[in-house]
Structure formats: C-alpha cells, structure tokens
Amino acid sequence: MTITLLFLAGLMGVVVWWLLRESTRVQPWAVQGPVPDVHTATLPRHAAKTALIVFLAVATSLFALFISAYAMRIRLLDWSPLPQPRLLMVNTAVLVLASLAMEWTAFAARRGDQDRVRAGLAAAGLLTVAFVAGQLVVWSQLAGAGYFVATSAATGFFYLLTAVHGLHVLGGLVAWMRPYARARSGRDADAARLRLGVELCAIYWHFLLAVWIVLLAVLVSKDLGLSICSTAVPL
Amino acid sequence: MPTYVAHDESDYAPPTEVAEVELYHPKTFLGKYVWSQDAKIIAIQYGVTAIGVGVIALVLSWLMRLQLAYPNQFSFIDPSNYLQFVSMHGMIMVVYLLTALFLGGFGNYLIPLMVGARDMVFPYVNMLSYWVYLFAVLLLVASFFVPGGPTGAGWTLYPPQAILDGTPGASWGIILMLVSLAFFIIGFTMGGLNYVVTVLQARTRGMTLMRMPLTIWGIFMATILALLAFPALFVSAIMMILDLTLGTSFFMPAIVSKGQALSHDGGSPILFQHLFWFFGHPEVYIVALPAFGIVSDLIAVHARKNIFGYRMMVWAIVAIGGLSFIVWAHHMYVSGMNPYFGFFFATTTLIIAIPTAIKVYNWVLTLWRGDIHLSVPMLFAIGFIFTFVIGGLTGLFLGNVVVDLPLSDTMFVVAHFHMVMAIAPILVVFGAIYHWYPKITGRMLHDGMGKFHFWITFVGSYAIYYPMHYLGFMGVPRRYYAVTGTNFIPDSAHSLNVAITIAALVVGAAQVVFLYNLVRSYYRGAPSGGNPWNATSLEWQTPHTPPEHGNFGKELPVVYRWAYDYSVPGVRHDFIPQNVPPSEVPSGSWAKP
Numbered sequence A: 001m002t003i004t005l006l007f008l009a010g011l012m013g014v015v016v017w018w019l020l021r022e023s024t025r026v027q028p029w030a031v032q033g034p035v036p037d038v039h040t041a042t043l044p045r046h047a048a049k050t051a052l053i054v055f056l057a058v059a060t061s062l063f064a065l066f067i068s069a070y071a072m073r074i075r076l077l078d079w080s081p082l083p084q085p086r087l088l089m090v091n092t093a094v095l096v097l098a099s100l101a102m103e104w105t106a107f108a109a110r111r112g113d114q115d116r117v118r119a120g121l122a123a124a125g126l127l128t129v130a131f132v133a134g135q136l137v138v139w140s141q142l143a144g145a146g147y148f149v150a151t152s153a154a155t156g157f158f159y160l161l162t163a164v165h166g167l168h169v170l171g172g173l174v175a176w177m178r179p180y181a182r183a184r185s186g187r188d189a190d191a192a193r194l195r196l197g198v199e200l201c202a203i204y205w206h207f208l209l210a211v212w213i214v215l216l217a218v219l220v221s222k223d224l225g226l227s228i229c230s231t232a233v234p235l
Numbered sequence B: 001m002p003t004y005v006a007h008d009e010s011d012y013a014p015p016t017e018v019a020e021v022e023l024y025h026p027k028t029f030l031g032k033y034v035w036s037q038d039a040k041i042i043a044i045q046y047g048v049t050a051i052g053v054g055v056i057a058l059v060l061s062w063l064m065r066l067q068l069a070y071p072n073q074f075s076f077i078d079p080s081n082y083l084q085f086v087s088m089h090g091m092i093m094v095v096y097l098l099t100a101l102f103l104g105g106f107g108n109y110l111i112p113l114m115v116g117a118r119d120m121v122f123p124y125v126n127m128l129s130y131w132v133y134l135f136a137v138l139l140l141v142a143s144f145f146v147p148g149g150p151t152g153a154g155w156t157l158y159p160p161q162a163i164l165d166g167t168p169g170a171s172w173g174i175i176l177m178l179v180s181l182a183f184f185i186i187g188f189t190m191g192g193l194n195y196v197v198t199v200l201q202a203r204t205r206g207m208t209l210m211r212m213p214l215t216i217w218g219i220f221m222a223t224i225l226a227l228l229a230f231p232a233l234f235v236s237a238i239m240m241i242l243d244l245t246l247g248t249s250f251f252m253p254a255i256v257s258k259g260q261a262l263s264h265d266g267g268s269p270i271l272f273q274h275l276f277w278f279f280g281h282p283e284v285y286i287v288a289l290p291a292f293g294i295v296s297d298l299i300a301v302h303a304r305k306n307i308f309g310y311r312m313m314v315w316a317i318v319a320i321g322g323l324s325f326i327v328w329a330h331h332m333y334v335s336g337m338n339p340y341f342g343f344f345f346a347t348t349t350l351i352i353a354i355p356t357a358i359k360v361y362n363w364v365l366t367l368w369r370g371d372i373h374l375s376v377p378m379l380f381a382i383g384f385i386f387t388f389v390i391g392g393l394t395g396l397f398l399g400n401v402v403v404d405l406p407l408s409d410t411m412f413v414v415a416h417f418h419m420v421m422a423i424a425p426i427l428v429v430f431g432a433i434y435h436w437y438p439k440i441t442g443r444m445l446h447d448g449m450g451k452f453h454f455w456i457t458f459v460g461s462y463a464i465y466y467p468m469h470y471l472g473f474m475g476v477p478r479r480y481y482a483v484t485g486t487n488f489i490p491d492s493a494h495s496l497n498v499a500i501t502i503a504a505l506v507v508g509a510a511q512v513v514f515l516y517n518l519v520r521s522y523y524r525g526a527p528s529g530g531n532p533w534n535a536t537s538l539e540w541q542t543p544h545t546p547p548e549h550g551n552f553g554k555e556l557p558v559v560y561r562w563a564y565d566y567s568v569p570g571v572r573h574d575f576i577p578q579n580v581p582p583s584e585v586p587s588g589s590w591a592k593p
C-alpha cells in the first residue's frame, strides 16, 4: 500500500496547493462588481483535456493499487520465479517509438501540417499494434514453456499486470481511431479538433509508456527487489 | 485595504450567451425522457433507480429483523437466506442506493444548476453513465434468480469463504455481484469525470470556487474520493473473479474444502482485506461528504443565516477527504496485524475526528441565534446532526484497538455504522428531497405528511439502534441467523430484539407514507413558485420551474456574491440571490416575520 499512498500523498499535495491558492487572501463573503469581459488571451484548458488528466489520475490509482497488491503479495515467500522473456525489451522499444511518433504527430498538428499528421498517426498506430502483438507473443512463449495464469502466484501477477496495461493500450487505439479518421478525411474545418485529438492521444501514449516502464521495473528489474522474472531461465 | 474576491479575476470568464449548438436538443419523446442527455433527467433516472433498489434493501432488512425477533417462525428464511439478505442489504444500501443517489442523483441535478452551467460538460458520457449503472443494478437483481441465489458472503465479500462451496451463492451469485460492481465502477467513473470537470470548468462568470455553495464542495470532494477509491474495489473484484474462474491464487491460500484439497496455493486473504477497506473506508466519506455539504446549505437557508466559517468548512471537507485514505485498517484490528500498525491506524482514526468536529461546531454555531424555520428540511438537517454525532462518538470507541477487539463483529458495530453512515446520510437524503422537490417538480411536498415522516423516522431509528448498542455489549454477534446454546446472552436480550423489530417495521411503514407523498404531490401538491424557501443559490433563480433544457434561458446568470447572503443588515429582504448585482440590492430593513 505504500506505493498507492505515495501516489495519493502527491495528489493531495496538488489539491492542497491549489486550494491554498484559491482560498487564502480570498474573502468569500465580499461582493464583487461586474466581472471583466472575456479574455481571449487566457482561454481555459479544453474540457476534454482536463477530463483526460482526471482520468489519468484514476488510471494511476488503479495501477498503483495493482502494483501495491503485487508488492504486498511478494513479501510472502512462495514465489517460483518466471523466465524473463527477452522479447519484453523489444516490445518496450516499440512502445517508446510509438510514443515518440505521437509526439512528432502532435508537433506536426500544432503547425497544421496535415500530411505529416496523417503519416505520424498511422505510424504510431502501427507501432502500438505491434506492441500489443508482441505482448501476445510473450504470453504464448510463456504458455509454451508451461507457465499459465494459474501456475503460480508469479505467473498470475505477470499475466494480470500485462493484461491490464494491454487493455489500456487497446482502449487508446479505440480513441486513436477518431483523430485518424479525421486526418484521413483531411477537411480543414476539423483542424482544431484534430489538433486537440492528437494532443490528447499523445498525452495518453506517454502515460501508458510511463506505466509500462514502471511495470517492467517491478516485474523484471533486480534492483527494486520486487522482480519475479529471473534471467537464470531466459526465454 | 483592497478586498480580494478571487484569483479568478485574471482567469478566464466564460461568455454569458452560450451558442445553441453546444447543447444537444432531443427531438423525440424517447430522446427527451429515456435516452436523455440532460443532467436533470439523468438525475431523476438515477434517483428513481436508486430508490427502487433501496426499497428492495429495505424489505430485506425487515426480513432479517423478523428472523432475529421470531427465530424459527418463518419457513422461508433459512440460515443461507439470512446471510444472503444481510449481504445484499448491505451492498445495495451502501453502493447502489447511497452512492448512486448522492452523486448520480443530487450530483447531476445540482452541479450544473448551482454553478450556473447549462449542463454537464459531456452530456453523452453522462447518459452512458446512467445506463451502465442501470445495467449493474440489473445484474445485481438478476443474482436473486440464479441457481444458488445471491452471494451470502457479507457486503465485505471476504475470500476465501466468498468463493468456497458452502457459502450461499458461491458459484453464480458472487460472480454476478463482482461483475455488477465492476460495471458500477465503470459507470460511476464516467459520471465522476463529468462532475469534476463541470465544477472545474463550467462555472458561470463570477462563480469563483470560494463562492460555490457547500453542497457543491461536498459532492465535488466525494467524487474525487470515489474516483480514487473505487479502483481498489475494482482491483479486488477482478482478482477475485480470476481466482474463481481461472483458478489463480491471488487471495486463495492452500485450503481444504469439504475434505478436498483445492488447487489454490499461497494467496493472501489479508491482501483482499487491505484492498477492500482501502475502498471501504473512503466509501463512508463518499456518502458522508455530500451529506455534509447539503446539510450546511439546508441549515443556512432555513435558519436564514450565513454559514459559520465557510472557508473552514471547505478545508474540513478537503482534510477529511485526504485523511480518509489513511485509516482503512481500523476495520482490520482483528486480522492479526502488527500491533504498531494498529497504533498508527488508531491515531489517524482519532485525528479525523478533528475536522469532523469542526464541521459539527460550525453547523451548531450557524443555528445559534438564527431565525430558525422548523420546516421539514430543517428538521431532517437537525436530526442529522444528532444522529451523526452519536454515531461518530461510538466510532471513537471503536477506533481504539483495545475497545474494538471485544466489540468487533457484534451488534455494537452494526449500531455504530447504521447511526453514522446509514441513518445520518439517509436523513440528509430526505431533507434534500423535501428541499429540492419544489424545484424538480414545481410543487411542494405535503407538509403534514413530511413532519409525520420525519418524527417516525427520527425517533424510530433511535428505537432501533440505541438498544442495539446494548446487545453488542452483551456480545450478541452480527451476521448470525439465530443465537442458540449460549448462556452469556440473557432472555431479556430477546425481548429487546422483538422491540427493535417492531420499531423497524414502523419506520419501514413510515417510508411508504413518504413514497406516497412523492407521488401524490407530483399531481396534487401546492404549486411552489420558483423560490419557495427564499434561497440565494442559483438553482432557485432559474426563469422556469422546473428548469428547462439549458437551465437558464438565453443568458447565463452572472454571480456577484457567495451563496450565504441571508439576513444582511440594511437590506430590504432577508436574502440576496447570488446573481443580484450590488447596485440592485434594495435597501431598507427586513422585519423578522
């Protein structure tokens, strides 16, 4: 639970800071004259972006809890380690590339370069599909070596954590279809929405990459002392 | 000295006239009332569904009470049924009634109206949220009809027993329960994103955060808690489903069931308890914080006074929300955990009493020398304060490890949590319905029936739960079909049980009067006008009652003041609505009626 608590403490820190800013030196009972007119210069963040950020907080809570459960369970001593699938590193590289492609696309979208947006989105999509496929191959390799979901606690967690992450990636691909369709149709009227869509996708992709790296660290890396994959039996 | 109104001044102020295209306009009857994207309709859908399942849970509580008072009299209640009733009653009341009603019902209705928005920011997602919730409810109800019936594992669903043969509903019921919870959480997350983003981004001009009515603060913070805490339940539901269906061992230790060694090995039941209570304790505040907020507003309106210590109230809500995440293991003192943990969690549990006590003092100080109108909503609000304080005090007992150990799993605990999280929030629900019903329907609820409903419910709940504390002291265990073959429970305990059951049936009957009042007043209630309570917040200032699609007509209101300008000296009326500019406040002096 420490992991979840750390995350929550951070989040509460943000809330308290925000509230301090909003509430100190404010006199709620004071009456105000007319509100100044719209400042176009300070348009607020788009509601969809705020919603995405809030959603990412929820998803972080979810992953933090999964990892907390894992970390608590690992203190019990009955782990029979898994082989460490080498393919995981390749998959990670693919996901990094997908994230980079998204960032590049977002950059192109900001400059209104429709052709590059289309290409970038296609590339990011393909790379992401490749990542998911790669994860499935890892699963089948493990299953081929006799490690099924219910074989041991370690396999259970391995499949569970990768599956939850994979489902989030698939969800991202569903969301990705909208900007992609918009980019394909190439209508100018859609440019602002396309830009927003690409930007949101990019944020989400970076988030998933970050989550994946944390997951990889706890599943594989010896340094944290939490890993269940052992290089003694490589796959 | 300059007055600082808000830091928002430099921030963005939305235009007052919102283009028509932003709202989705339904064209057909179905589109308007069934597949509606209007938060007000969705609120009513949530409310009606929640009250509907709530009635099921109420009937289950009567059955349990009948069994406890007259054991062996009812052939249709066997021990398995009893456990199933307990579990479904608890789960429905906590999650499907109170959470859904406060956040889905009141949240949807009040957030857009009170912050001066036309609707939630994502109406379509909002609609989906309701339908997913309804689906979860249907799954839950379906579990009554599957082979083996609903789960009887208690609302806490502790493994290993929840999924072992021999527990009622261990094959089908539990799966439906877990899947239903997972859907509930998904549906809630959709709604919750809406509530949070609407509060953050769709407030009207001048509605700075520090001018929001406390109702909104309560609902807002509760939503944040729910968004962060429900994932814990989701995680445990998923892992338990896997244990059950795929044979993994997340929670299941090596275990012998009915003489057979199962294939599970090495899982940790305690892990489940941690996850469950990591959700379970914040859940208490998910239903309490909206109640806190609503009560603050009811008291201010009906005592014609500004709320005492507005900023303190906001900070208390935030502090309680934050602290509620670090007390969960006070539900696990009997799980054999490290005594130092017990010490830590007892301390945090007691600390949370501080912001809570601040809130109680502030309510009382708001009432102090107020112009108190004992209207039905006010009665319920005052009833809440009493009930909540009593439940909170027994909570302080139970928060201490040494006191909790002997009382754990006795009727004392049942009495405690019913006082603090069942009766208290339900009283607020009633108060809020009496308060806002005129806005929702344009008609007043019948006052006499309302007062009858209040007194029976309030006095009746005390008749039910006060004696239950004594039963707990005597050691009467909870979740027991019948207590036989012991000599530490005297016969008088049995008479007490009969009395409690009679009180419970009377209270239940009073709810029928309430439901009748809801339906009757819809057709025959006295017309209320737009602002029957002379309240200041924006929902009472809409051009139409009930508010139309889009809430505020052509122009959104502009807000000049907080929601608590009651009885301001030197002003002709004893309230100034939030959208009245300083230049238009009629001077004079109001006479106390």
Ligand code: HEM
Pocket (backbone or CB within 6 Å): B061, B062, B064, B065, B086, B087, B089, B090, B091, B093, B094, B098, B153, B154, B155, B156, B414, B418, B421, B422, B423, B426, B464, B477, B478, B479, B480, B504, B507, B508
């Ligand atoms: C007048 C109304 C109510 C009556 C008469 C009533 C009665 C009962 C009874 C007899 C039990 C079982 C005790 C046992 O054998 O362990 C119970 C359990 C419970 N009730 Fe209520 N109840 C009422 C309202 C509520 C409400 C509004 C809530 C909402 C929070 C609620 C939440 C619970 C919970 C969480 C449990 C524990 C279930 C479990 O042990 O798994 N009840 N109630």
Ligand SMILES: [Cu+2]
Pocket (backbone or CB within 6 Å): B280, B281, B284, B327, B328, B330, B331
């Ligand atoms: Cu608790």
